[in-house]
Amino acid sequence: MDSHNTLDAIVIGAGSAGLSCAYKLDEGGSTFALISDTLGGRIDYDSTGKVNFGAYFVMSNYGNAAKLVSRRTRINPLSCRFHDGKGESFTTLSMHTLKRSPGFAAFGISMAQFMRHYSQFKKNCEVMSHREAMELDPFILRLYTEPASSFIARHHLGSVAEDYVSKFSYACTGADMDQITALDFCNVSQGLIVPIHRFEFDAEAHRKRLGDRFVEDSVVAHREENGLHIVTTASGREYVGKTVVFATPAVVTAQFLDVGDIRQSCQLYVEHVRGTIRKDLSAQDMNLFPFTSPIIFTAVQDDGTYLVYSREPEIDLAALFTEFELIQRREWEKAMYVTGRAYVEQQYGPTTFVAGDHNGLGLEPTAISGVYAANQILNAVGLHANRFLTSSANNEK
Numbered sequence: 001m002d003s004h005n006t007l008d009a010i011v012i013g014a015g016s017a018g019l020s021c022a023y024k025l026d027e028g029g030s031t032f033a034l035i036s037d038t039l040g041g042r043i044d045y046d047s048t049g050k051v052n053f054g055a056y057f058v059m060s061n062y063g064n065a066a067k068l069v070s071r072r073t074r075i076n077p078l079s080c081r082f083h084d085g086k087g088e089s090f091t092t093l094s095m096h097t098l099k100r101s102p103g104f105a106a107f108g109i110s111m112a113q114f115m116r117h118y119s120q121f122k123k124n125c126e127v128m129s130h131r132e133a134m135e136l137d138p139f140i141l142r143l144y145t146e147p148a149s150s151f152i153a154r155h156h157l158g159s160v161a162e163d164y165v166s167k168f169s170y171a172c173t174g175a176d177m178d179q180i181t182a183l184d185f186c187n188v189s190q191g192l193i194v195p196i197h198r199f200e201f202d203a204e205a206h207r208k209r210l211g212d213r214f215v216e217d218s219v220v221a222h223r224e225e226n227g228l229h230i231v232t233t234a235s236g237r238e239y240v241g242k243t244v245v246f247a248t249p250a251v252v253t254a255q256f257l258d259v260g261d262i263r264q265s266c267q268l269y270v271e272h273v274r275g276t277i278r279k280d281l282s283a284q285d286m287n288l289f290p291f292t293s294p295i296i297f298t299a300v301q302d303d304g305t306y307l308v309y310s311r312e313p314e315i316d317l318a319a320l321f322t323e324f325e326l327i328q329r330r331e332w333e334k335a336m337y338v339t340g341r342a343y344v345e346q347q348y349g350p351t352t353f354v355a356g357d358h359n360g361l362g363l364e365p366t367a368i369s370g371v372y373a374a375n376q377i378l379n380a381v382g383l384h385a386n387r388f389l390t391s392s393a394n395n396e397k
């Protein structure tokens with residue numbers, strides 16, 4: 001690619017946000033370079049392409065992220081075992097669950113209400129900023145400003161939350177109910193309502209589709225000159241764009257742009273283990289643990305091996321397996337930006353955009369943030385008349 005060509009956009013980072021942004025720009029006929037040191041970001045397969053150490057599942061209502069991956073094995077919520085962290089456990093289909101029926105009814109009602117609002121909110125977020133979409137719906141805004149624990153109390157979810165939902169939420173966020181927002185809690189809890197699947201991410205197909213517009217390199221500097229963005233990579237190349245999208249993890253984005261405070265990230269450790277799981281943990285797709293346990297969850301893979309997720313670097317695998325061999329291990333120093341109330345805007349000046357999981361986690365919210373940035377760019381460079389974009393929305397930034 002000729003560094004003297006001025007591109008419509010430079011997209012930095014090829015995770016779910018950057019890829020979704022790139023494909024939307026492509027659809028709109030825009031020229032771009034997608035520069036990233038990895039393809040897939042926190043979708044992270046090992047060299048065999050069979051073990052995913054990053055994002056684990058997609059939900060059936062992931063419309064945008066579904067364009068990046070293909071669904072594989074369905075995860076059966078009826079095949080889960082929930083542990084209290086003190087040696088007691090119960091399965092989804094059990095007397096314990098039956099006794100919680102009134103609590104499950106309350107959970108179902110609150111989630112039905114949430115999903116009605118959230119489905120419209122997601123659509124809005126493709127064409128207006130996350131902040132504008134929240135301000136349009138006080139129900140969603142409230143969820144962003146209150147902790148999950150307060151939502152749980154408000155909806156009388158008590159023991160159902162403690163025994164089941166908070167464990168699933170811990171598996172998705174690595175965090176406790178006081179740390180995460182009610183919006184993240186409700187978002188991930190949809191995984192207990194709608195079908196969820198493990199998925200395949202075909203990196204080669206993405207490379208082929210993007211061609212030389214994908215640049216495997218690390219961005220080391222960004223500056224603005226005469227209204228243009230100049231991005232320098234570790235290999236010393238320069239790219240010039242009319243607009244730029246930082247689709248990088250929050251901590252990286254904050255190095256390039258003054259985005260203010262960012263939410264704190266959790267640490268996760270994923271161990272790939274071959275072994276014989278202990279009897280009280282066997283025959284279940286997933287074993288889910290409470291926040292008091294450093295082990296978050298175990299998940300059996302198609303070949304009978306296991307992934308074990310934890311929030312501490314040293315865990316006792318002998319507590320889970322009678323015999324085992326550790327095949328591989330992956331450390332996520334910054335896994336997900338889930339705690340705190342900081343908020344990152346999606347636009348800084350007329351031509352600088354931010355996408356990613358700064359304000360909400362998961363493949364779908366990040367994909368939507370990428371689509372939004374692309375829609376703004378297509379509008380800004382005059383390639384695409386988006387009827388939802390008003391001049392007031394642009395002027396406000």
Ligand SMILES: Cc1cc2nc3c(=O)[nH]c(=O)nc-3n(C[C@H](O)[C@H](O)[C@H](O)COP(=O)(O)OP(=O)(O)OC[C@H]3O[C@@H](n4cnc5c(N)ncnc54)[C@H](O)[C@@H]3O)c2cc1C
Nearest residue numbers: 013015016017036037038041042055056057219356362363
């Ligand atoms: C262990 C784990 C399990 C998860 N499970 C799920 C799940 O089951 N379902 C779900 O929906 N979500 C899950 N998530 C969350 C989800 O993976 C993230 O929210 C989402 O992938 C973030 O996408 P992103 O595009 O914002 O960032 P990323 O995927 O992190 O992409 C950022 C990209 O920027 C690149 N980059 C960084 N710095 C530079 C630089 N200087 N120059 C160029 N490129 C750079 C990176 O290489 C990367 O490609 C999980 C996350 C983890 C870590």
